[in-house]
Amino acid sequence: MTFSPPGSDPARLRAAEALWNPALLPDPYPHYEVVRGLGGGLMPLPEWNGWFLTSHAAVSAVLRSPAARSGGGIEAMPGSDGTRLLQGMMLWHNGPSHARLRSLVSAAFTPRVVEEQRELVRGLLRDLLASWRGQDRVDVVATLAHPLPARVIMAMLGLSGEDEARFVRWSNSVAELIGGAQGSPELLARIDADAREMRGYFRDLVEDLRARPRPGLLSALAATEDGGERLSGDELLSNAVLLLTAGHETTSNLIPGGLLELARQPEAWAALVEQPRRPGVADELLRVVSPVQVDGRQLGADLTVEGTALRAGQFTQLLLAAANRDPAVFPDPARLDWDRPNSARHLAFAAGPHYCLGASLARLEIAEVFAALAEGFPDLRVADPHPRYKPNLILRGPAELWVQPG
Numbered sequence: 001m002t003f004s005p006p007g008s009d010p011a012r013l014r015a016a017e018a019l020w021n022p023a024l025l026p027d028p029y030p031h032y033e034v035v036r037g038l039g040g041g042l043m044p045l046p047e048w049n050g051w052f053l054t055s056h057a058a059v060s061a062v063l064r065s066p067a068a069r070s071g072g073g074i075e076a077m078p079g080s081d082g083t084r085l086l087q088g089m090m091l092w093h094n095g096p097s098h099a100r101l102r103s104l105v106s107a108a109f110t111p112r113v114v115e116e117q118r119e120l121v122r123g124l125l126r127d128l129l130a131s132w133r134g135q136d137r138v139d140v141v142a143t144l145a146h147p148l149p150a151r152v153i154m155a156m157l158g159l160s161g162e163d164e165a166r167f168v169r170w171s172n173s174v175a176e177l178i179g180g181a182q183g184s185p186e187l188l189a190r191i192d193a194d195a196r197e198m199r200g201y202f203r204d205l206v207e208d209l210r211a212r213p214r215p216g217l218l219s220a221l222a223a224t225e226d227g228g229e230r231l232s233g234d235e236l237l238s239n240a241v242l243l244l245t246a247g248h249e250t251t252s253n254l255i256p257g258g259l260l261e262l263a264r265q266p267e268a269w270a271a272l273v274e275q276p277r278r279p280g281v282a283d284e285l286l287r288v289v290s291p292v293q294v295d296g297r298q299l300g301a302d303l304t305v306e307g308t309a310l311r312a313g314q315f316t317q318l319l320l321a322a323a324n325r326d327p328a329v330f331p332d333p334a335r336l337d338w339d340r341p342n343s344a345r346h347l348a349f350a351a352g353p354h355y356c357l358g359a360s361l362a363r364l365e366i367a368e369v370f371a372a373l374a375e376g377f378p379d380l381r382v383a384d385p386h387p388r389y390k391p392n393l394i395l396r397g398p399a400e401l402w403v404q405p406g
Contacts, residue, residue, distance in 0.1 A: 015038055015043070015052075018031060025389040026389060028293065028321065028393075035052055039052060041326075042054075042058050042305060051315075052316075052317045053305075054326070056326040056330075057326075058305050059318045059322075059323040060347060060351055061303075062318060063318065067312075069297060070093070070098075070296075070297060071093070082188075082192050083177070086174075086238070087238070088234050088235055088238030091178075106357055115364075118364060121368045128143060128144050135405055137402050140400075141399065144255060145251070145252045146252055148365065150248050151164065152365060156216065157218040158216015169194065170194050170197070170244065171244055171245045171249060175395045178245075205218070206236050209222040209223075210222050218240055243357075246356065247358050250292065254291045255369055256397060256401035257289040257291060259382060260401065262336070263381070268338065271338055281366070281371075284337065284343040287325075287348065289348075290324050291396065294393070296317050298313070298315050299312050299315075329342070330342070382403050
């Protein structure tokens with residue numbers, strides 16, 4: 001016999017546990033609807049002292065609340081090279097500490113700098129997609145989704161293209177850490193080794209940049225000051241790695257995920273081929289694909305959400321992907337609708353104080369990628385509609401996606 005604490009519901013516990021089942025990776029959305037049905041948008045789980053939020057209104061309210069704190073428990077994680085790297089990222093800071101780090105980084109990450117990347121993105125797309133010509137089959141992940149965002153963010157940071165393979169490997173390791181890597185000792189040892197390698201690389205580079213500044217975001221970050229404050233060596237290291245990873249992972253997962261959705265919805269692909277540069281494409285793809293599926297906040301104070309009292313100390317699991325398909329906000333939510341008037345209300349970039357700094361860059365890259373694909377390969381077909389996924393339930397994306405360029 002299994003003991004259930006007072007107020008608990010075995011069906012809710014099973015639903016919560018199932019969210020971390022790798023079998024959900026190919027299609028987690030039916031299970032999100034199970035969770036939505038069990039909680040009406042806010043599913044309590046007393047045995048975990050937490051809540052699972054699926055409604056757009058509830059998730060948005062928590063993300064925007066000053067009572068919600070990011071990174072709950074990360075400071076208590078067992079010490080390792082990987083976790084020490086995570087702990088310095090502004091992603092896990094709150095209040096004045098987060099505001100300070102974000103202001104120093106955002107000062108060197110302006111809309112003008114982002115817009116200046118458009119021609120770089122278009123040039124990289126021309127080069128990468130030229131390799132597709134005459135091919136029967138190509139892997140979108142290896143030939144486009146990995147190299148494009150990696151090269152863009154490396155160029156912005158002022159890093160050498162010679163290190164591309166190393167940077168992609170580092171980005172994958174940080175993504176696994178953020179995704180709560182659970183695995184063999186060999187996997188964890190490899191992640192720690194990558195973290196040590198990153199620390200050494202960036203420490204030497206930052207010292208050189210402060211002595212001999214050169215073009216690029218990393219050099220600007222090294223020199224940025226605000227009221228006499230500047231990033232420490234460890235802060236610069238951690239947040240440079242964060243920018244590298246965030247600038248790579250969201251877009252690299254969205255590209256193959258978006259093509260899979262378009263293969264399932266041929267009328268949306270036909271409309272895109274007819275008008276490749278229609279506005280709203282990036283936001284609608286981000287809403288439906290949700291490359292970041294889940295986020296979390298611990299409550300530092302009581303908070304009332306949609307008439308429900310949440311208590312200080314409780315943890316909220318925010319199902320961003322479910323919120324982005326909330327039928328109360330997005331009618332016929334699984335359908336790609338390029339004319340949907342409120343696509344930009346999605347929460348793929350979170351909201352509130354931790355809203356993604358790189359959102360405008362990701363939108364630019366996504367819009368340019370799908371316009372280039374629709375213009376250059378109108379007969380593109382997905383060869384394998386059931387690809388293998390990366391073992392990451394938070395930063396979800398195919399490990400490979402074979403297409404026939406046509």
